[in-house]
Amino acid sequence: MENDFIEMMxxxxxxxxxxxxxxxxxxxxxxxxxxxxVALIVWLLFDYFIAIATLLLSFIIMGIIRSKIRNSVIPSKQREYQYSDQGIADWFTSKELCFEDNKE
Structure with missing residues (x-):
């Protein structure tokens, strides 16, 4: 029997x-x-059909940005877990922008 251990999150x-x-x-x-x-600004400046298209396009673009940020800062062993926007922002701020001592 192998001793496989699941690492703690x-x-x-x-x-x-x-x-x-x-x-x-x-x-x-x-x-x-x-x-x-962005969709609201486009709706006010142009038409609501263009605003709906912009909403869909920006949803796709923000998904790509969110996944790039998430995959760049969260440890590879923990990428299978779901993270909220707050968790992604905390990880990104802690790892990339603020290098304060996290001893907790």
Whole structure:
């Protein structure tokens, strides 16, 4: 019998400084609401048919951006788990933008 062990999941990093929390919050808001803001602006400037097409296109583009961010910062052993926009923003801020000491 082989001894196969499942590695424990690393917790999402906790951000301690206000600057890092603000950056993470901004990234989360960008990931969640950018497609709706773009579609609303296009609807106000042009037509609602173009706005619907823009909404669909921006949904696809934001999915690609979200997956690129997610795959660049989350450890490879944990990529099978689902992460919310807040989790992706926390991981990205902790690994790429704020290099504070995460000892928790």
């Amino acid at each position: 690393e917790p999402t990093p906790k951000l301690h400084s206000k600057k890092c929390k603000l950056i993470s919050f901004t990234i989360r808001i960008f990931l969640q609401f950018f497609i709706y803001i």
